[in-house]
Amino acid sequence: MYALINSTIYTGKKILDNHALIVSDNFIKAICLKSELPKHMEVHDLSGFLLTPGFIDLQVNGCGGVQFNDHINAISMCTLKTMQITNQFSGCTSFLPTLITSNDVLMQRAVNVMRTFLSQNNNQALGLHLEGPFLNSTKKGIHNSTLIRVPTEEMINYLCENSDVIRKITLAPEQLLDMTCIKKLQKSGICIAIGHSNATYKQTRFSFSYGVSFGTHLFNAMPPLTAREPGVIGAIFDAPEIYCSVIADGLHVHWANIRYAKKIKGDHLILVTDATSPAGLNKGKSCFLFSNKTIYHSNNRCVDSKGVLSGSTLTMIQAIKNSVEYAGIPLDEAVRMATLYPAKVIGMDHCLGSLEINKIANLTVFNTDYQIKKTIVNGKIVNTSLL
Numbered sequence: 001m002y003a004l005i006n007s008t009i010y011t012g013k014k015i016l017d018n019h020a021l022i023v024s025d026n027f028i029k030a031i032c033l034k035s036e037l038p039k040h041m042e043v044h045d046l047s048g049f050l051l052t053p054g055f056i057d058l059q060v061n062g063c064g065g066v067q068f069n070d071h072i073n074a075i076s077m078c079t080l081k082t083m084q085i086t087n088q089f090s091g092c093t094s095f096l097p098t099l100i101t102s103n104d105v106l107m108q109r110a111v112n113v114m115r116t117f118l119s120q121n122n123n124q125a126l127g128l129h130l131e132g133p134f135l136n137s138t139k140k141g142i143h144n145s146t147l148i149r150v151p152t153e154e155m156i157n158y159l160c161e162n163s164d165v166i167r168k169i170t171l172a173p174e175q176l177l178d179m180t181c182i183k184k185l186q187k188s189g190i191c192i193a194i195g196h197s198n199a200t201y202k203q204t205r206f207s208f209s210y211g212v213s214f215g216t217h218l219f220n221a222m223p224p225l226t227a228r229e230p231g232v233i234g235a236i237f238d239a240p241e242i243y244c245s246v247i248a249d250g251l252h253v254h255w256a257n258i259r260y261a262k263k264i265k266g267d268h269l270i271l272v273t274d275a276t277s278p279a280g281l282n283k284g285k286s287c288f289l290f291s292n293k294t295i296y297h298s299n300n301r302c303v304d305s306k307g308v309l310s311g312s313t314l315t316m317i318q319a320i321k322n323s324v325e326y327a328g329i330p331l332d333e334a335v336r337m338a339t340l341y342p343a344k345v346i347g348m349d350h351c352l353g354s355l356e357i358n359k360i361a362n363l364t365v366f367n368t369d370y371q372i373k374k375t376i377v378n379g380k381i382v383n384t385s386l387l
Contacts, residue, residue: 001022001023001024001025001029001041001042002022002023002041002042002043002044003020003021003022003023003037003041003042003043003044004020004021004022004023004043004044004046004051004363004365005020005034005037005043005044005045005046006034006045006046006047006048007021007046007048007049007050007051007365008048008049008050008051009021009031009051009052009355010050010051010052010053010331010332010335010355011031011354011355011356012053012335012336012339012340012353012354012355012356013354015332016031018033018034018035019031019032019033019034020032020033020034020036020037020043021051021355021363022037022041023361023363023376023379024379025379026122026123026360026361026378026379027358027359027360027361027379028355028356028357028358028359028360028361029357030357031355031356031357044374044381046365046373046374047373049365049366049367049373049374050365050366050367050368051355051363051364051365052091052335052339052355052363052364052365052366053335053339053340053352053353053354053355053362053363053364054091054092054093054094054339054352054362054363054364054375054376054377055090055091055092055093055094055316055317055320055338055339055364056092056093056094056095056126056338056339056342056343056348056352056353057087057092057094057095057096057271057272057273057275057316057338057342058095058096058129058168058245058270058272058342058345058346059096059098059129059131059216059217059245059272059273059274059275060083060087060095060096060097060098060273060274060275061098061100061274061275061276061277061290061311062079062083062275062276062277062279062290062311063082063083063086063087063275063276063277063278063279063280063281063315064082064083064085064086064277064279064280064281065082065277065278065281066078066079066082066083066277067079067276067277067288067289067290068080068083068097068098068099068110069099069100069102069290069291070289070290070291070292071106072105072106072109075099075106075109075110075113076113077113077116077117080097080113080114080117080121080125081117083095083097083125084121084124084125086279086280086281087280087315087316088375088377088382088383089280089372089375089383090280090315090316090317090318090372091315091316091317091364091366091372091375092315092316092317092364093123093124093362093363093364093375093376093377094123094124094125094126094348094352094362095124095125095126096125096126096127096128096129096167096168096346097110097114097125097128097129098128098129098130098131098274099128099129099130099131099132100131100132100142100143100290100291101131101132101133101135101140101143101144101147101148101291102132102133102147103147104155107130107133108158110128110130111128111162111165111166114127114128114165114166115162115164115165118165122378123351123352123360123362123377123378124377126167126346126348127165127166127167127168127346128165128166128167128168129167129168129169129170130159130166130168130169130170131143131170131195131196131216132147132148132170132171132196133147133148133149134148134149134150134151134169134171134172134175134176135148135170135171135172135175135195135196135197136148136172136174136175136196136197136198136199138198139172139196139197139198139221139222139223140196140221141196141220141221141308141309141310142290142291142293142295142304142308142309142310142311143196143291144291144292150175150176150177151176151181156181156184156185159185159188159190160184160185160188160190163185163188163189163190164189166190167190167191167346168190168191168192168193168214168345168346169185169190169191169192169193170193170194170195170196170216171192171193171194171195171197172194172195172196172197172198172199173194173197173199173203173204173206173207173210173212174197174198174199174200174203174207175197179206179207179210180210182207182210182211182212183210183211185211186210186211186212186213187211189347191213191214191345191346191347192211192212192213192214193212193213193214193215193216194207194212194214194215194216194222194232194236195215195216195217195221195222196216196221196222197221197222197232198222198223199222199223199231199232199235200229200231201229201230201231201232201234201235201238204231204232204235204236205235205238205239208235208239208241208242212242213241213242213243213345214242214243214244214245214345215232215236215242215243215244215245216244216245217245217246217247217252217272217274218233218236218244218245218246218253218261218269219233219246219252219253219257219261220247220252220253220309225237236265237261237264237265240265240266240268241268242268243265243268243269243270243341243344243345244261244265244268244269244270245269245270245271245272246258246261246269246270246271246272247272247273247274247312247314247319248271248314248319248322248323248326248327249273249300249312249313249314249318249319249322250322250326251300251301251309251312252274252309252312255326255327258323258326258327258329259327259328262327262329267336267341268341269337269341270337270338270341270342270345271316271319271320271323271334271337271338271342272319272342273312273314273315273316273319274311274312274314275311275312275313275314275315276288276290276295276302276310276311276312276313277290278297278302278313279312279313279314279315280315286298290302290304290310290311291310293305293310295310295311297313300312300313300314316338317366317370317372318370319338320334320335320337320338320370321370323337339352339353339354340353340354341353360378361376361378361379362376362377362378363375363376364376
């Protein structure tokens with residue numbers, strides 16, 4: 001048991017000064033006035049920095065020089081461990097490894113590797129995000145169009161049978177021959193997202209009634225909102241209950257669009273990175289492989305040979321900083337967009353996403369210059385620049 005003292009605590013509901021947060025084993029034991037701390041308790045002085053819940057990223061293709069994609073050897077425990085460690089240095093304690101459109105062999109490999117990782121690493125990787133393969137090739141982005149397909153009954157059954165591992169699936173509902181498969185996937189406990197879709201407003205709203213509850217990287221890989229056809233964006237804006245994510249790197253979405261989206265979606269807009277191999281590296285690779293294509297990385301922009309954006313080099317702490325400095329979102333709300341709201345999306349807010357008694361002690365400490373000073377996972381300090 002130990003206490004974290006001398007910080008401004010962002011609980012997810014309140015901002016507290018002159019308080020201490022007590023950690024016991026994996027959990028938050030108490031939040032109390034510093035003056036009420038038991039005598040002789042071990043303390044860690046946070047030097048006036050900000051203490052928040054650990055960041056939760058629902059879309060990570062790779063980081064730290066690795067990718068959870070493309071070939072069977074890359075879809076491994078080693079890759080996931082590298083991603084976990086790299087994320088921790090940017091304050092991200094939990095994430096969804098993302099497998100983009102792949103063949104059945106790689107999908108099954110990802111499920112098996114993810115299951116093993118989950119059994120050995122609690123509250124870190126939270127499950128698998130399958131971005132594809134049931135997409136619309138018109139809005140494929142970096143995805144391999146030859147692997148995009150409609151689901152078979154056998155594949156839907158397989159996904160449902162592995163819903164303990166598969167946390168989220170991004171699909172294009174207008175491409176499905178039978179939308180009841182969405183309901184079946186959703187009832188199995190998987191969060192179903194619309195993305196890489198060319199759906200109309202009507203088709204998108206219809207998919208919500210079958211269980212789609214999320215929009216993957218709003219504005220990207222979907223038709224623009226126009227006067228006579230609001231499309232996917234308009235449907236998401238018109239449905240308050242639908243969550244959506246945004247990539248706040250200044251390259252994927254204009255800051256004004258993030259401001260508009262925030263005003264409309266409120267507490268249903270979350271931050272994701274869509275990170276790729278160079279993310280989290282001090283000196284990123286000039287090129288890397290993604291979807292069996294060479295991706296060129298320069299000035300934080302990742303593009304293929306045709307100039308198509310192919311993920312990002314964003315980290316969660318950078319996304320928070322950008323949201324505050326360029327989109328005008330208050331810091332406490334930007335933190336919730338990276339913690340509480342993502343936890344709610346995937347049904348993990350009972351144990352993660354805010355600082356409350358008996359929740360998991362996944363915590364992040366950073367200063368007003370958005371430099372990560374300490375990261376705590378399951379009550380254990382895993383990264384610090386204070387020592």
